[in-house]
Amino acid sequence: MEFVAQTILNALITSSFYALVAVGLTLVFGVMKIVNFAHGEFYMIGAYAVWVLFAVNGWPYAAAVVVGIVGVGLLGVVSETLIFRPLRGNLLSGFIASVGLMFILQVAVGRIWGVGKMKPVPAPYPGAVVSVGGVSVDVQRLIVFGGAVALVALLLVFLKRSRMGRAMRASSQDVEAAELQGISVNRAALVAMFLGSAMAGAAGTLMAPIMSVYPYMGGLVVWMAFVIVIVGGQGNIKGAIYAAVMFGFIQTIVTTMWDSTIASLLIAVFMLIFLAVRPQGLLGHAE
Amino acid sequence: MRNRKTLATEIVLIVLAIAGVVAPFLLGYYYIDVLTMLFINIILVTSFHLITLTGNWSLAHVALMGAGAYSSALITGSLGWPFWLSLPLSAMAAAVIGLIMSYPLARTKGFAFFIASYAAGEAMVLCWTRFKVPFGGWTGLTNIPPPENIGGIDFSDPTPYYFLTGIVMAVSLWLMYRLGRSRIGATFHAIHSQESLAKSIGINVTRYKMLVFVVAAFFAGVAGVLLVHRMWAVEPNQFRWVPTLYLLVWAVFGGTRTFHGSILGVAALTLVGELLVPLAEWVPMIYGLILILTLLFFPEGLEGIPHRVQSLFRKRRTGGEAPEDLLMEGQD
Numbered sequence: 001m002e003f004v005a006q007t008i009l010n011a012l013i014t015s016s017f018y019a020l021v022a023v024g025l026t027l028v029f030g031v032m033k034i035v036n037f038a039h040g041e042f043y044m045i046g047a048y049a050v051w052v053l054f055a056v057n058g059w060p061y062a063a064a065v066v067v068g069i070v071g072v073g074l075l076g077v078v079s080e081t082l083i084f085r086p087l088r089g090n091l092l093s094g095f096i097a098s099v100g101l102m103f104i105l106q107v108a109v110g111r112i113w114g115v116g117k118m119k120p121v122p123a124p125y126p127g128a129v130v131s132v133g134g135v136s137v138d139v140q141r142l143i144v145f146g147g148a149v150a151l152v153a154l155l156l157v158f159l160k161r162s163r164m165g166r167a168m169r170a171s172s173q174d175v176e177a178a179e180l181q182g183i184s185v186n187r188a189a190l191v192a193m194f195l196g197s198a199m200a201g202a203a204g205t206l207m208a209p210i211m212s213v214y215p216y217m218g219g220l221v222v223w224m225a226f227v228i229v230i231v232g233g234q235g236n237i238k239g240a241i242y243a244a245v246m247f248g249f250i251q252t253i254v255t256t257m258w259d260s261t262i263a264s265l266l267i268a269v270f271m272l273i274f275l276a277v278r279p280q281g282l283l284g285h286a287e
Numbered sequence: 288m289r290n291r292k293t294l295a296t297e298i299v300l301i302v303l304a305i306a307g308v309v310a311p312f313l314l315g316y317y318y319i320d321v322l323t324m325l326f327i328n329i330i331l332v333t334s335f336h337l338i339t340l341t342g343n344w345s346l347a348h349v350a351l352m353g354a355g356a357y358s359s360a361l362i363t364g365s366l367g368w369p370f371w372l373s374l375p376l377s378a379m380a381a382a383v384i385g386l387i388m389s390y391p392l393a394r395t396k397g398f399a400f401f402i403a404s405y406a407a408g409e410a411m412v413l414c415w416t417r418f419k420v421p422f423g424g425w426t427g428l429t430n431i432p433p434p435e436n437i438g439g440i441d442f443s444d445p446t447p448y449y450f451l452t453g454i455v456m457a458v459s460l461w462l463m464y465r466l467g468r469s470r471i472g473a474t475f476h477a478i479h480s481q482e483s484l485a486k487s488i489g490i491n492v493t494r495y496k497m498l499v500f501v502v503a504a505f506f507a508g509v510a511g512v513l514l515v516h517r518m519w520a521v522e523p524n525q526f527r528w529v530p531t532l533y534l535l536v537w538a539v540f541g542g543t544r545t546f547h548g549s550i551l552g553v554a555a556l557t558l559v560g561e562l563l564v565p566l567a568e569w570v571p572m573i574y575g576l577i578l579i580l581t582l583l584f585f586p587e588g589l590e591g592i593p594h595r596v597q598s599l600f601r602k603r604r605t606g607g608e609a610p611e612d613l614l615m616e617g618q619d
Contacts, residue, residue: 029398035398035401035402083579083583086583087582087583091397091398092344093582093586095344095398095401096344096535096539096578096582097578097579097582097583099532099535099575099578100532100536100574100575100576100577100578100579100582101575101579102575103529103532103571103572103574103575104572104575104576104579106571106572107568107569107571107572107575108572110568111568111569111572115568219528223405223406223409226402226405226406227402227406229402230398230399230402230403234398234399259417261413261416261417262417264409264410264413265410265413265414265417268406268407268409268410268413269410271403271406272388272391272392272403272406272407272410273391275391275392275394275395275399275403276390276391276394279394279395279399
């Protein structure tokens, strides 16, 4: 019983992390129609921000997190302006350019801080473990869960309530109609890229004390996020959240029973079968 | 005009063939090896070009090359069968895996196709790393024999292996060229430019997309077999992200509108790669920059140069229009 509860708790934490990364990715795709492979590198840079500021320079953890989130968001804005905006409207070029960006960021980080050793980030609250009725979880994982849920909820509220959020939803549904209503698609894209990248950065800053920090850490995460985005329905935020929970549970349960490679394999096969049956995703609409 | 063009093409081909035959006698082993790798990569990028004819860019292609490589490593290494049997068998094996993958992949397009093909390729690489028997895990397989001697020719020597690769490349290119020019190839083009129109005149779009994927997988498998018997070893990391990046850069830099575009791309970038050897750690970044700069400022790639020069002259005379975006048109 305790084992089951522990597994469910772990799965929820994993799901929240996946949702945070995937929602940012699907937002960027929805508004900008850019398949951003560099999303995983944004996550990686968020983690490096915590390593540099908190672990090396001794800043407070919270300050490092804020700087990491804002910094990665701005990095997203820069890449939108320099690379993605000129290529907008061309899915293939945008996607290939993002692959280029991914390698530029990987090499840049590897050259600046070295490739060899993984960067150790100490726990901000060492030894703090919360246990209730035999189920225990260390505080950092709770921070991941709380942070991820809060950020995703904030984004949903922003999209639903604010003028800008509605403008973004409009331009993700129909660019031309949105422009006719006087919505600046460029501005909507900038905001989407800032928020989407910042969410990847946030995931990196929150996970840095748990994961090993190295230049290629984004690969597996972005892979998972893409699978979630596809299965959830491209550009569909609610779909991404449902899919994140589903894959969070599959990943955790399979990893607990076998190992994480088998989990990734099963997830890939699951996704391919899912696509063959329902290409538009969980909540997507058929064309 | 037409005749002059074919004549020019024939002359270029003959010059290239003569250069290819003479080269190994003038060059050292290192450069023979570089050229052998170039031939293998030409097979890879040309088969990739076949897939791009239908408008899809597969990220599983390098992994399918790996399928050919692993298959040949197992057939010759573990089973002990001869290379000459393993070459067609392993290419078939890659084609069969391509067939399985293509079933879901051909039903997706755009975003979903990129990601699904990426996931499919990654799943295969994960299999190689996870199942130590028979794939050897992260370290892969070693002690793969070179091709057996034929008529006293020792193929473990770089020069005969160079000629073997060259001949296989020539045959593969010819077959792929014929396919691209055939009715089937025309159908691929039709699917790319006007998918719904193609559907409406009764073309089974999904089946053609599967077909092109399988054929491309076959030739990627051929490239993989040639690769593994040159290296005498194989490991999963050879077929992951970095080589996929290279493949994309070759195709984008050269251009995918013509048959020769991506070949020009791989040849030019192999030359660049040789100049960059001292900067090895920076290479992925440089390739990333080439990729982005090409897309932003030169989307037609190398193959667009004659067109650009031509339209430059035309512009001067008649003030005609700028060259259209050749590489990426018709994507949505």
